Amino acid sequence: MSDEHRPAFERDVAIAEPGLVGARWWNRALQDEAAAMSRRSAMRNLLVGAGVLGGVAVCGVGIVASVEPDPERRPESSLGAQRRYGWNLGARDRALLYEGFAVQLQVPSMLASLIADTTPQTWAHLHDRTLFESPAARPTTNLAEENVAFVPLAEQLRAMATPAMRRAFLVGASVASLFRGRSPAAGLVVDLPGPEAVAFAAGASEVFEPVFGIANWPHPLGVVPSHLTLAAVAHHQPDFQRGRSLRPAPAPPCLVLDRARLAAAVDQETHFDNRYMASLPTAAALRGGGIYRLLYVVASTSALPELDDLNDDMVDLVAAGIAVSALALDAFSVEYTDGRVYYGGDPMTHEGFWRHYPWAPGAPEATEAWQVDAIARTYRPVRRATVFSRAAPPPAFGQVLLVVAGVSVLGVAFDRRGSWNRSSGSWGGG
Amino acid sequence: MGFTHSIFALELCLQMVPGDPLRAHLQQLIEQHPAHSSRRDKWRLYRDVSQLLQGRLQYAISGCWDFFDDDGRALNDFNMWSGGMTTLEGARRTPSGPADPYRGDHRYMTFTMALLLQHGTPSERSFAHACDVPDPALWKRETFARLLNSLGMISWASVKADVIYLIPRDDSFGLTAEDLRAPKFEYLRPLG
Numbered sequence: 001m002s003d004e005h006r007p008a009f010e011r012d013v014a015i016a017e018p019g020l021v022g023a024r025w026w027n028r029a030l031q032d033e034a035a036a037m038s039r040r041s042a043m044r045n046l047l048v049g050a051g052v053l054g055g056v057a058v059c060g061v062g063i064v065a066s067v068e069p070d071p072e073r074r075p076e077s078s079l080g081a082q083r084r085y086g087w088n089l090g091a092r093d094r095a096l097l098y099e100g101f102a103v104q105l106q107v108p109s110m111l112a113s114l115i116a117d118t119t120p121q122t123w124a125h126l127h128d129r130t131l132f133e134s135p136a137a138r139p140t141t142n143l144a145e146e147n148v149a150f151v152p153l154a155e156q157l158r159a160m161a162t163p164a165m166r167r168a169f170l171v172g173a174s175v176a177s178l179f180r181g182r183s184p185a186a187g188l189v190v191d192l193p194g195p196e197a198v199a200f201a202a203g204a205s206e207v208f209e210p211v212f213g214i215a216n217w218p219h220p221l222g223v224v225p226s227h228l229t230l231a232a233v234a235h236h237q238p239d240f241q242r243g244r245s246l247r248p249a250p251a252p253p254c255l256v257l258d259r260a261r262l263a264a265a266v267d268q269e270t271h272f273d274n275r276y277m278a279s280l281p282t283a284a285a286l287r288g289g290g291i292y293r294l295l296y297v298v299a300s301t302s303a304l305p306e307l308d309d310l311n312d313d314m315v316d317l318v319a320a321g322i323a324v325s326a327l328a329l330d331a332f333s334v335e336y337t338d339g340r341v342y343y344g345g346d347p348m349t350h351e352g353f354w355r356h357y358p359w360a361p362g363a364p365e366a367t368e369a370w371q372v373d374a375i376a377r378t379y380r381p382v383r384r385a386t387v388f389s390r391a392a393p394p395p396a397f398g399q400v401l402l403v404v405a406g407v408s409v410l411g412v413a414f415d416r417r418g419s420w421n422r423s424s425g426s427w428g429g430g
Numbered sequence: 431m432g433f434t435h436s437i438f439a440l441e442l443c444l445q446m447v448p449g450d451p452l453r454a455h456l457q458q459l460i461e462q463h464p465a466h467s468s469r470r471d472k473w474r475l476y477r478d479v480s481q482l483l484q485g486r487l488q489y490a491i492s493g494c495w496d497f498f499d500d501d502g503r504a505l506n507d508f509n510m511w512s513g514g515m516t517t518l519e520g521a522r523r524t525p526s527g528p529a530d531p532y533r534g535d536h537r538y539m540t541f542t543m544a545l546l547l548q549h550g551t552p553s554e555r556s557f558a559h560a561c562d563v564p565d566p567a568l569w570k571r572e573t574f575a576r577l578l579n580s581l582g583m584i585s586w587a588s589v590k591a592d593v594i595y596l597i598p599r600d601d602s603f604g605l606t607a608e609d610l611r612a613p614k615f616e617y618l619r620p621l622g
């Protein structure tokens with residue numbers, strides 16, 4: 001690829017409000033060059049300064065002892081570092097980028113009830129509210145070389161809707177329509193890309209109680225784009241409120257997971273590793289709430305088997321007597337003329353769901369939904385060796401490299417603004 | 431010291447003509463430009479913007495452009511132009527309602543671009559020469575047309591950053607004549 005066609009510019013701000021649309025890009029090569037040149041100047045000054053200090057030290061004042069030790073890189077839990085230094089540590093000058101139709105929150109005051117609106121009533125003990133704590137969270141301290149004022153995540157939060165979210169919402173509502181008024185003792189585990197998982201849960205929320213299992217915070221350089229998940233929650237917050245008021249209690253759980261949580265390998269010098277591993281409730285916890293079956297919801301059969309971090313839990317659940325099946329979103333039709341989607345292709349095949357998942361005695365007869373891929377419903381978890389085992393997580397998983405000098409935490413390794421970056425190299429004295 | 435900078439910025443305020451797709455086209459160009467873009471992508475983006483704006487200069491009622499090759503000013507002004515976007519300074523927060531062009535009630539849009547350039551490169555020097563405009567011609571539509579046309583001579587290898595924005599994104603948030611009389615728009619000069 002020639003330089004002309006190689007991506008050189010990186011967008012750091014994108015705004016799409018009704019009153020304005022715009023964006024800003026930076027040429028990475030020139031940014032790096034400018035940083036290197038500035039650093040070179042700084043090193044020259046440092047060398048001049050060191051000469052002066054050396055002169056003083058010769059006089060016996062001992063100033064050399066006060067020179068800071070060389071910075072070291074120390075790994076720390078990403079979430080722990082975010083709680084301490086702020087959600088966007090090391091990247092306070094970066095903006096979150098959104099997809100689809102992202103707009104400012106229509107009712108910003110609703111953020112105040114975000115935690116309440118997403119906290120389950122029946123299944124609160126299985127719910128992880130980590131993600132929902134992020135908008136209002138403030139750092140308890142600053143990185144030593146931070147020079148950008150902190151702005152809470154709430155001020156960068158948008159409400160986002162995408163076509164994929166709309167489809168997931170409709171499928172969620174369609175699944176809810178199948179389960180409404182029946183008692184198959186089944187819960188859902190929705191393992192879709194975050195925004196779609198949220199939309200599905202919102203669509204199903206009149207029957208199933210959303211129980212979130214998203215245990216990270218957004219970050220501008222995060223490998224897991226959980227700000228999109230949060231933006232989807234903001235968009236669907238009224239649906240969650242309505243679902244809570246309409247569904248009978250106790251309600252079966254809909255465990256909401258973000259399929260992007262494991263992401264690909266992370267370069268900690270350029271990205272923030274906000275990955276995490278999910279887990280499932282134990283069989284005893286499920287049975288305690290009257291749940292004996294789990295339906296693992298994925299986008300398509302190609303998303304099976306389950307992600308690595310769930311393998312142990314899934315196999316253990318089956319061994320303990322919980323029936324686990326899978327359901328793929330593509331078993332549902334495209335949007336029908338009535339604005340709904342149907343299992344198997346159309347209203348005639350919709351109730352055919354119960355032939356494939358025979359958990360509800362007395363379900364009405366329906367045309368066989370033969371066109372539905374059988375792989376999902378015959379899925380059975382099988383134990384396998386994975387690298388994402390909670391017992392032995394991969395090295396550096398979900399960690400950030402902090403730059404530390406003595407007792408002082410200067411910054412983050414990927415922060416190109418930091419004076420510790422590019423501190424080695426042959427150009428230092430140039 | 432690192433390399434020094436120059437800045438080129440241009441803003442046009444144009445009447446929104448009912449049925450004219452200019453605003454929608456500009457919006458599309460901004461929204462569809464990739465988050466990670468090549469120099470070629472950039473060249474095409476600004477070529478398309480330039481052609482669209484040059485084709486509608488008859489609807490431009492006011493505008494502003496700058497070229498400074500003073501490093502401090504360039505950096506400061508680029509932040510200022512960026513701030514015009516990130517603070518939504520000129521944008522309406524509420525819809526302006528439908529225009530009534532039969533009673534002279536129009537809606538307006540602004541399109542803004544700012545380029546932070548590496549000072550002293552051949553293309554930056556050529557562009558600086560193109561920006562050497564005599565005072566009487568500063569605020570003429572022909573001058574804006576020539577500057578827009580000259581964007582093609584810029585090598586994107588020597589552009590450190592660029593910002594572009596359009597007010598409004600939605601037709602119903604068009605600026606009114608009263609909006610444009612606010613002090614925050616005083617820098618826009620009537621065009622001859």
